[in-house]
Amino acid sequence: MKLLVANNAAPFVRGGAEFLADRLVLELRRAGHEAELVRLPLGDTPEQILDGMIAASLLDVVNVDRVIGLKFPAYLIPFPDLVIWLVHQFRQAYDTPPVGWPADPTLDRVVSAVRTADKRAFVSATRLYAISPVVAERLHRSNGITAEVLMTPPHADQAYRTHEAEGFIVALGRISDGKRQVLAIQAMRHARPGYRLVVAGAADNAATLEKIEREIATAGVADRVELIPRFITEEEKLDLIARSIGSVYLPIDEDSYGYVCYEAAMSSKPSITATDSGGTLTLVEHGRTGLVSAPEPEALAAAFDELALHRDRARAMGQNARTLALELDLSWTRVIEELTR
């Protein structure tokens, strides 16, 4: 099959969706298909958003058997065989502020156009998948359309392993306001003694790192929080997880299940996440594969304590997490089968 993977393109921004698109093209080729990636510009202003929509909806695709659309406005490309694997919609047009745009006559016109085009595109697509239950649920809530969940496999195939837990809980991932490592640090003020928190990852910027360091000092937990503020290798990461009691990951309304949670699960470690963390709840079932806490320091401290002070229970949850992760069959083989059938 000749497949065109369509993604959007915000200049100089490269995140999970861009990695996903690249990997999808690679996996399609590995499976014997011809695959190309097209990226359609998406600007910031309402006028640019509108231009992006129009450009996508007027695009003439030739010499292609199927278009696989990932993100707005790329999935608006007119093509008779369009399969949408929805990474996420243009949330400014759906969510309440601050994510969504405030009510404004100028913005309302653009919102109306986005919603109209989205609904038609979703309804007329050959098949419609969402990358996570959260994205599918949002789609159903906002557009009344049901999408099959086809979760994204992890970026890399790793040699996951597990070791006897040492005395720390690990907080992995890019250090940013959105990932709320600061909340985990504040929780350590209320945690019982006997274990530590290891925060490891590159900070988004100097201000974020400074904020984290200041929080450690202010909370008086420098002796219980180890900060590794740099990009860590895959090997370092797997080693940290393998030796940890469990993992804590506290994003806000994450679209996907969270690779951090997946890596912990595959390493037979439980995860702690927050009730408002969105897609992480796919892998973190409270009391079975990990703990789900209110996004407050005291509540989080209680969850930390529960894992740290009840190691047998934590170990059992970790094993359950691995079983669940395997059951989800997060393999590229399945994704490619679905998208090309």
Next chain:
Amino acid sequence: MKVAMVTPMSPESAIADVMTQAIPDLSAWWDLEVWCPSEASTRPCPVRVRPYDHADTDVLNALARYDLAVFVLGDSPWHARILPLAQRLPGLVVLHDASLTNLIRHAAIESDEFELLLRRVEAEFGPESAQILRNPRSLGSPDEWLKFCARVPLHDIATERSLGAVVHSEWHARRVDGRTLGAVTVAPLPVPSTRLGFDANQTSTSSRLVQRLPNDALLLVTVGSVNANRRIDLLLQAIADDDVLSARLHLWCVGPADDGARSELLQLARTLGLQDHFAVAGRVTDTLLQEILARADIAAALRDPVLEGQSASVLTQLLSGTPVVVFDHAHYSELPDDIALKVDPEDAREGLRVALRLLVDDEGERARRGQRARDYVLSERTAGRYAAALFEAGERAMATKPLTHLSSDIGARLRRLGLNREPAVVEAVTDLSFDLFDLA
């Protein structure tokens, strides 16, 4: 180039008359055929005439085989079987009236698309206008309906798929601009052929009406339907305001008049003491019209509101060598200043009095303006010039054809996602198209 001109060809249609005048010249440039709604009789024509009974698919398909179709439209029932073709086949539209409200309304009712039209009017002009269009009688008076027609002309419904439009004044061109994909061409409307003449041998007086007029009387005439927008009431008041005018001027209204309008004006004339100087001549033959105009000293054309794209009756008056008083608005403003006396409609009564006094007092001025008027029509308003303008409009329409394919393609693509009804998208695409294809 094979061209079909779709026009009324009834002997009674003045529009058919002026279009027919252009045909000899046009047939030298185009391989021209005339298509017309069938009538009991059609006027003579130098090219093949193909009458049709219904504006159906067969006619449409036949017209589509021409390189260009020219649709001639005016706001009368003569055009009811032409409009549906113009709406479905992109062609060149010749608009004789600035408002097509009656025609469009009638056609929408006939085609069961009235509710659609009402929704469109509501969206553009508001719910009150839609309600008036649904029930014109709710306005209470014909005068109000005429004002409504001027405000809600609906001409865009006839032009929105067209390759261009031909109009007969710059004023009308400005109203139509942007309502067609192609160019708007201003063509100089010729004088209806039945009214041509006014040579010396045609000025002899044979009618009793004209014979009864005192030799020293100055005759002021209006030509055309005697209705509310002819503002004959203002003329009477202006004359009554001035002793000289009251004493010397006789006002005749030439043209069809219903009983209500006639009795109202006669009553007003009596009230003002002008009953012996006022007459409603009613509908007259073309011969009698020529006699009256040949005898007339001054003409007045005070349309308000203005619903036609050009005034054939004013051109007829000018051809007769009669100086004309007009309102200084719409296409009347475009008449040369040394021909027409233009009165500010905001100060109409006093303005009319002053203008009429100028002409009444100065016989030389009347003669000079009359001669210039006649010269102007004879040189500028010829069938040849009209045909040349139509030919140029046809060339422009042909150049527009690729754009119709473009707009059709873009429209189809936007429709796929429902974006053709999203104002933000339509505006953005339109702006971009204007920039790219120099449509401004």
